[in-house]
Amino acid sequence: MKIIEHSYGADLDWVKPFANKLGGKVKGNFIIVPEDTFKGTRYFLDCGDDIVAYYVDVMNNKDVNLVQKNTKKDFIGIYYNITEGDVKYSSDSFVLNVGRWKYNLLVIDSALDTNYKIKAGSRSHAFCIFMKKTRMAYFAKKNNINFKNLNKITDSSKNTIIRFDRMSDESYHLIEELQRFKPGGPIYDLNIRATVHLLLSNFFKKMSATRIIIQTVNKLDLERIIETQMFLINNIEESFPSIETMALKANMSESKFKNLFKKITGKTPNTFFMENKLMEAKRLLEENQFSVSQISDRLSFTNNSYFASKFKAHFGLSPKTFVNQL
Amino acid sequence: MKKFTHFYSLTPEWQYQLAKEMGGELIDNKIIVLPENLGEGHSFFTQITPGISALFMDFVLTTPIKMNRLKSDNELYIFHFDLSDHPSIIKIDNIDYKIGSSINLGLAVISNAIESSFKPAINERTIALRLLVDKKLLNEFIKNHPTEEYAKRKIKIDKNVPYYYDNIDSNSLLLIQSLKSKSVFDASFDPYLKGISLKLLGNFLNRYTDSVAVKNEITEVETEAINKTKTYLLDHLYNPFPSVPFLSKMAGMSPSKYKMLFKKEFNSTPNNFFVQEKMLLATKLLQSGDYNTLTEIIYELNYSKLSYFCTKYYDLFHRKPSEDFVKKNRVIKKPEVYIKI
Structure with a gap:
């Protein structure tokens, strides 16, 4: 396995050496x-305010171990990883499966060295935000977020920050949306900047909300809930499978299932399902390949008017107007 | 009617004067809360990047007001996205323009070099987002695209056009809609608004600069269906033309739609296409040397009149079929070169 040692940073000094190491x-x-190692896009952008965005969407053609050893220890990396399939992320103190259905939001201090193991044939898809710690502290203060021991976190000699979490649905869709734009050019840059702002907004909101952090949920339960989430997404075109079946699948009582689902995703199973369904509907409408009624049928809505009313309730305008004004 | 005058700048300073004049409260250099005698609501101003700022307004007025915007020195374009339930009025050069998503015209682009006034509707929720963009910056964005394409575009922002307006595209509409449900006093509102604003600007530029944005009118499913009928035609060249109703049924669409799409795809009507292909096959048959007479060939191709066939053939190749005809040779001069298996 090829080992590549590199660093990231909240300025662009890391880019050149990294590119050289990748060949x-x-x-x-x-x-x-060169395409024999990776095929796809690696895009970086200095967003100002000590923030650098880095977007990766590549097919990996070789086994590679990316070792992150940062030369600058003054920043925090927020990694949104929506890779389908298994990727192992590890350091001396933890080993973690990362990907869309595992932990997909990592917040890691630059002071920590990490290994990122990639298998040949897998696809890496991630959006990273590198942000100076001083800037983070400033944001946190401005947003009235009480990180526990904020000073400790921002002072790299005292502590390192690691956080694994699952990103919100909105964040996922934001990154997914980026995929639809052709990389490069000033408009793309605008979109990257916009995504950074929106993700940060989402991130800080999540941080400031006093909801139970995933780490407090029993690991097995968490896995089961995520499995059902995955099940729902994979069957997004079907109609809603009853709570009963899902609870059975997750091996929990119905009430426990409902409670845990809400705790972890912030939504009830039905809302979660419906919202993702509507996002899918929106995507299909944008493609302009199907009529409204075809989409409604395809996504197993009982009838068009129900679909239209749900769409309107969620997005604020009817599917027809949406298509007309595209 | 109460009148206020104000001007815009990319930096938050302009708010002091307006807040003072209205009697509103200015919080944190960002939020102006509307005084109670005018109505209820607030505005939110933030600087996004050098050269781009955003002003978000969300209020319900009880007293009619008119906001006169003075021209100012800085070169700006104002993008006004309006999502109010009721149309508001923007006045430029003494002409009133109605604006609001309810009348399908929610987007206005105004140059800062021209004075304008804004009269929001009363007792209705007014929601508007204004982006202030440096002219130089915007021109740079536009410059990066090929000039020829730029000339073709719907919009050309030059100094002679004081005002440009259009409907808001769906995606932008959704973005502004999502602002509705957020509270400006929420800590995460600021980055959220920044993100939304940049996306809006991206959408706007995309819409008017990207030629790819032109809708692909034929969907994949339809292309597939048309191609299916085409293959059918090619497979049945020895038969008579199967009729448009038959083909359209096969493609699953109405005859008129089928004909239209067929023409778009192949630049020819189904029948003409069929005849053309038939004639190409005819040349092959003519030169094959497998037939004794022309009549044999035309029967093979399902023509009953030789003269009709000849006319069609001549139309296409400007030659008579007889000129291309190679008669069957009964005496085999050469031994067969291929090996029978």
């Missing part, structure tokens, strides 16, 4: 790597 070069805001 590629920097071209504009892209890191171009």
Whole structure:
């Protein structure tokens, strides 16, 4: 397995050495790597305010171990990882399966060295935000977020911050939406910046909300709930499978299932399902390949008017108007 | 009617004067809370990047007001996205323009070099987002696209056009809608608004600069269906033309739609396409040397009149079929070169 040692940072000093180590070069805001190792996009952007965004969407053609050893220890990396399939992320103190259905939101201090093991044939899909600690503290203060021991966190000599979590649905859709734009050019940059702002807004909101953090939930239960979530997403075109069946699947009582689901995703199973269904509907409408009634049928809505009313309730305008004004 | 005058700048300073004049409260250099005698609501101003700022307004007025915007020195474009339930009025050069998503015209682009006034509707919720964008910055965005394409575009922002307006595209509409449900006093509102604003600007530029945005009118399913009928035609060249109703049924659409789409795809009507392909097959048959007479061939191709076939053939190749005809040779001069298996 090829081992590549590199660093990230809240400025662009890391880009060139990283590109060299990957055997590629920097071209504009892209890191171009020969296609026999990775195929796809690596895009970085300095967003100002000591924030750097880094977007990866590549097919990995070789087994690679990316070792992150940062030369600068003054920043925090927020990694949104929506890779389908298994990726192992580890350091001396933890080993973690990362990906869309595992932990997909990592907040890791730059002072920590990490290993990112990639298997050949897998696809990496992630959005990273590197932010200076001082900036983080400033944001946190401004947003009235009480990180426990904020000073400890922002002072790299005292402590390191690690956090594993699952990103909210909105964040997922934000990153997924980026995929639809062709990388490169000023408009793309605008979109990247926009995504950074929206993700941060979402992130800080989540941090400030006093809801039970996932780490407090029993690990097995968490896995089961995520499994049902995955099940729902994979069957997004079907009609809602009753709570009963899902609870049975998760091996829990119905009330426990409902409670835990809400705790972890912040939504009831039905709302979660419906919202994702509507996002799918929106995506299909945007593609402009199907009529409204075809989409309604495809997504197993009982009838068009029910679909239209749900769509309108969620997005604020009817599917027809949505298509007309695209 | 109460009148206020104000001006815009990319930095928050302009708010002091307006807040003072209205008697509203200015919080944190960002939020102006509307005084009770005017109505209820607030505005939110934030600087996003150098050259781009956003002002979000969300209020219900009880007293009619008119906001006169003075022109100011800085070169700005104002993007006004309106999502109010009821149309508001923007006045430029003494002409009233109605604006609001309810009348399908929710987006206005105004140059800061021209004075304008804004009269929101009374007793209705007014929701508007204004982006202030540096002219230089915007021109740079636009410049990065090929000039020829730029000329073709719907919008050309130049100094002679004081005002441009249009409906808001769906995606932008959704983005502004999502602002409705957020509270400006929430800590995460600021980055959220920044993100939304940048996306809106991205959408706007995309819409007017990206030629790909032109809708692909034929869907994949339809193309597939049309291609299916085409293959059918090619497979049945020895038969008579199967009729448009038959083909359209096969493609699952009405005859008129079928004909239209067929023409779009292949630049020819189904029948003409069929005849053309038939004639191409005819040349092959003519030159094959497998037939004794032309009549044999035309029967093979399901024509009953030789003269009709000849006319069609001539139309396409400007030659008579007889010129291309190779008669069957009964005496085999050469031994067969291929090996029979």
